[in-house]
Amino acid sequence: MRSQPSREEVGSARSLERRYREVRDTSLDLAKPLSPEDCALQSMPDASPVKWHLAHTTWFFETFVLEGHAPGYRHFHDSFRVLYNSYYNAVGDQHPRAERGLISRPALPDILAYRAHVDRAMAALLERGDLREATASVVELGLHHEQQHQELILMDVKHLLSLNPLRPAYRSATKQPDLTGTQPLRWQAYEEGIRWIGDRGEGFAFDNERPRHRAFLPAFELGSRLVTNQEFLAFVEDGGYERPDLWLADGFATVKGKGWTSPLYWEKSDGAWHEFTLAGLEPLLGNRPVCHVSYYEADAYARWAGARLPTEAEHEAAASEVPVEGNFLEEGALHPCPAPPDGRAQAPAQLFGDVWEWTQSSYAPYPGFRPATGALGEYNGKFMVSQMVLRGGACVTPRSHIRATYRNFFAPATRWQFSGFRLARDA
């Protein structure tokens, strides 16, 4: 999936080995607050049980690294090849996605044993120190893959717990700073011109970020910060969910079909707006970025505000000029979505972290796109239709996983990802 590993990232087999352990441990850390039942349930077809995530990420290393590169490797269990294959047709059959929550066995301890089994074999492989670059690339891909599933674990757990009338918490609440105000929205101007878009080849990137290519961008302006809960609440209270003129036709049909009246996880309780969070039900903080909105809601808000969503090229052009800093999932110190230090969420030009940012770009191949060869070619390319691109990363995205060229994507009606947005406008 990568052509040239960067100095910092791979360096030596040693650093890959260390990174392997760190990433794998993080997954276990994320599961620690969870009971076997928490790890087994599937709240909707889009989500998967945590147990499945823990097994599937392991299956990835077993299938794409150990099978081909670790002579004598013995599979943990024959049936896992099908049971934990997500969508790789080239590998073979898959257990139906919507039925992942109907599998009570293997139990959680069995899955942990599976992880340990694969980790031992991976350690032996990585310790040998003679890994070929192609193999190292697949290991690196596996780690980024696992980081994606770490974010999915938090998304899926949040969704599952939100359906429980007891409103249970995944973690305890962190103390919220006194956010006394939101920085006023400023419009950052960018001139028209041809821009280079896509991976520069200086580190890991997915195949969908390549090839680097040129695009002509008219002049545009980008909002200096994300749209906040308070701003979105004004849209809600202005009857935003009742006015078809503000919505795409599919969007309004979705709103009415599903009975949406606010972002996912918002609820009015005792007369005040609250938000279900990983720490349970919490008062809605007006100065925080709005989160868990669909593309349709982001688009409708933008229309209401007399603006539009940025394209992914516009976001990348802006993001390439600033450091990758933001409120991310810190490995080794897991605090998904803590309260931000005062003011930081409003840092000028902050284009990373906190929430994924919907763009108005549909997810499509870059000019000259070539998917990876073999089964791994199914990783990204086959989803390039009917999805919208999100940029920037969220507070549940591992910090080392993000970059300015990163293309996340979801269907326009989905909301369980940590998705918000910023405004753009024509110059």
Place this chain on the structure above:
Amino acid sequence: MRSQPSREEVGSARSLERRYREVRDTSLDLAKPLSPEDCALQSMPDASPVKWHLAHTTWFFETFVLEGHAPGYRHFHDSFRVLYNSYYNAVGDQHPRAERGLISRPALPDILAYRAHVDRAMAALLERGDLREATASVVELGLHHEQQHQELILMDVKHLLSLNPLRPAYRSATKQPDLTGTQPLRWQAYEEGIRWIGDRGEGFAFDNERPRHRAFLPAFELGSRLVTNQEFLAFVEDGGYERPDLWLADGFATVKGKGWTSPLYWEKSDGAWHEFTLAGLEPLLGNRPVCHVSYYEADAYARWAGARLPTEAEHEAAASEVPVEGNFLEEGALHPCPAPPDGRAQAPAQLFGDVWEWTQSSYAPYPGFRPATGALGEYNGKFMVSQMVLRGGACVTPRSHIRATYRNFFAPATRWQFSGFRLARDA
């Protein structure tokens, strides 16, 4: 639910207290082979998680006994009133049935603590020895209710495990005796006449078994034993599932809509028929009663065989003449559906145990039926439409729960209950 408790059954508060403990312990025994995940999943809207069964049967005693009859009783958790209410509108709201499998918390240990909490309060109540008859009746009803859920636990666990590609077993297989043959089918003749049907008032009975009343029955003949796997296989191999002339219209539409080609849990593997059982996948035994067929399949087989299903009055008339003996769930020695001792399954006139027997009678109120008063009136009466009656009890039915007048009922397309059938014909 009962007017006159029988000598043997109640006798004294002491015997009720002992019986309470026995029944409650049996539920826990049934759950012992299960992991927390096994207990948390819901395989379909008709089924419920084991954890839910354990909680709901407890809720029954809390709601209908302790709330009204145990002064000073403190609820274990306020939210359980809604969470574990199955369908009693008079008690209040209910958590949606199809979403019982989306509740990871309370965890299994919490439910066990809930059971212990209620059991302590029930023990204190029952030990006082001054229980009024009306209260004792509700306790007795609660025990029969829990016995119904014991059967549901085994039905639901079997269904859940059957969906697992690993084909896991709930219990180990018992040694199968050498069944060298099936007793030939004989036709037992019964003369026409007016029969008394329904509860005699000599022990516990549900309200739907009352009042005892007269019915005119034309002369009829009843098969001396249940239809066997071997016999049903002949129907399958004769193209039974492909011939619309053998089926009710709804039945054939169901067969085609669901793609049925054999009873539930049958599968051909390596060229031989197998059956998924509580002990995992086992070879299909020809001499065992066919099980897990819908009403439609029983009806079609009967038509194919030139016979018909009995009415519930015919079954009761015959069953009233023989002792309640058969292959039931033995409390204190839990072996659901063991292999039968050689020959016993073929005992003449055996009308109980092994499998529930579909009748051609729809579930309807007896003439003069009055549902119990209050919320408990919802127990049976409100289901009296679009269901067919089954009689006789199954190997997963607790032995002390069954009697000749017992009316079980299921919708005609259901198959996950342990349902088989015997033939009848006009004289």
Place this chain on the structure above:
Amino acid sequence: MRSQPSREEVGSARSLERRYREVRDTSLDLAKPLSPEDCALQSMPDASPVKWHLAHTTWFFETFVLEGHAPGYRHFHDSFRVLYNSYYNAVGDQHPRAERGLISRPALPDILAYRAHVDRAMAALLERGDLREATASVVELGLHHEQQHQELILMDVKHLLSLNPLRPAYRSATKQPDLTGTQPLRWQAYEEGIRWIGDRGEGFAFDNERPRHRAFLPAFELGSRLVTNQEFLAFVEDGGYERPDLWLADGFATVKGKGWTSPLYWEKSDGAWHEFTLAGLEPLLGNRPVCHVSYYEADAYARWAGARLPTEAEHEAAASEVPVEGNFLEEGALHPCPAPPDGRAQAPAQLFGDVWEWTQSSYAPYPGFRPATGALGEYNGKFMVSQMVLRGGACVTPRSHIRATYRNFFAPATRWQFSGFRLARDA
């Protein structure tokens, strides 16, 4: 389908020929007020286009009479064998029921030509005067079959027009008499005893009315008249549709799932209740029998009123004692559902006409039931599950089609038939 044709009914081939013409003409008369579009549309899977009814009843004579009994008969069009087969698997394939409204061609004139073609061949057959009794029986069955479809035409047209926001009328309104009051409800008592139920063999009857057999009936009382709109409105206004305690569980789920708040075709307009009728939207007349209620609604009303629905045996026992008189579809003078002459609708012991009466009996084979042989055995028997019996006939039922033993049947949630009910109670 019949054993002994009665003197009056058949008499001679001549009378059969005359009756054939009358019945066939009536179908055309019913279609006269309709445009080609009215005749082509299908408003729901339960309903069929009028054009289909006109063709299918013709197909019946072609398939079951002419094919076997008219040597040299030439089919009108080969494809009609499949296209207009309703549900006779023994005849062969069928065009899918739900897609009857997707067939724009053959056009209405083609269907009329098809009818003329078959009518000519039938006339030739009937004129020969040497019809064997078996053949005459099938002709007679075909005529009753066509009469059933005449009622279906009016049901289906009413439903189709009701979906049209223009609220069009099938016929002009007839002058409504001044109904100054409803006769008070009296309870007619019937003693317990064994009753003979089913066809006496004195005229045409369907196979499902046979064999005549005995049933034991406890003493009961029957309401002297049907429940009226005014009475049902009191149930509505008492919150009847909001109180789960009044309903069967399936019934309440249906009410909530479909959003029912009153009988089908009722609507409040300008503050007053109206009813969509074959003459368009009309003010709701309080003294008319309530119509277009489901079994669930009839059952819930009865519970609310402290009574119950009669069984079909109770209805037949009572109906056998009175003449078959009521407000029926008069052939030769088509006025479906005219206003009743003052007072007649309240005639004591009137058990026929106006509306079909729901009974609490599910549709099941009589003891000793044998379906007709051959394809015609599919006429009735294969529907004997999950349906409830209605008795008495309606204002859209042809007068010569009804009798005390007649068993109509519909699924409990259906309402587009002209269905009402009367109350019963235990003595």
Place this chain on the structure above:
Amino acid sequence: MRSQPSREEVGSARSLERRYREVRDTSLDLAKPLSPEDCALQSMPDASPVKWHLAHTTWFFETFVLEGHAPGYRHFHDSFRVLYNSYYNAVGDQHPRAERGLISRPALPDILAYRAHVDRAMAALLERGDLREATASVVELGLHHEQQHQELILMDVKHLLSLNPLRPAYRSATKQPDLTGTQPLRWQAYEEGIRWIGDRGEGFAFDNERPRHRAFLPAFELGSRLVTNQEFLAFVEDGGYERPDLWLADGFATVKGKGWTSPLYWEKSDGAWHEFTLAGLEPLLGNRPVCHVSYYEADAYARWAGARLPTEAEHEAAASEVPVEGNFLEEGALHPCPAPPDGRAQAPAQLFGDVWEWTQSSYAPYPGFRPATGALGEYNGKFMVSQMVLRGGACVTPRSHIRATYRNFFAPATRWQFSGFRLARDA
């Protein structure tokens, strides 16, 4: 919708009046071969009855021209404002789209009277000769709108007739020329560079074709002709519909979910491939462009062929260089989809007519897009999500309706439009 009407198009009120008559007459001509039933049925929610198309296009002129610009205009029928509003929320309520086929009245003659009523008022308005430019623009938009519905009429009629087991024809077959071969596929090369995309303002254009803007296009090559039936058949016979590696994930799920094994309307009959056409079932002609394929099928074929679909910008860049010539719907000589004169379908660089060409571009706003003001802003903009762009026009598209910048769009799973494709590849 337009800024500067071109000399040729509008010129004077006189030419607009003439064009109005021509376009309106063409709609009636298209309906002439159809019976009232043909015009009333709706074959699926995506399609509409022809009668509805005839009324809705009339409603467009009534609502957007006559209401505001013809003082004293009297509506034909009040209820039509809702009944024939397609999706303009700013105008008010709409009759539900999926229920357009449940409206038997107004009958076809009533709709024709409605058309005549509006045409008289329009004629009076246009004859006055003092039309303001803004009004003339809306009239022009209404004519293009009606031309779009002319194509929809043919699409929808074809779909409806295809569901009829009689396989009826809309028109008689035209003599098929002897197509002796397909011109070999050549690759036309285009250099990289900045291109101007979008409406030049020289004639009518929809708002979605504006504003004209620059885009950077890498070098690319375009196939000289459309993919043919014969070529697509090779894909089918190579197991194309069974190989998940060739498909987008959504595409393969659609193929399996719907059971697709070939393009819509293809069927094998007597061992040979046929195609249902407007002239009934015809042998499949290998040299004709493949038609009625979804985006998914076009995309899968391209992957199988080692190529890709063009972007809409690539198509426009190429199309802008050639005249708008092709096999279109000729007004005044209606022969939708006649057989092409030998060779013409293979004319080099032919980029118009015959079939719409799928592009790999999702339907999105051009940079700086502003929807038209008022209700007409709903015409295009609100559909800009989850749709793919098609270019070039089809044999059922009116000739005067098409141009190089025209953007058609459909959801990727749709096939009832006349859609084919050509290949592209990176240079």
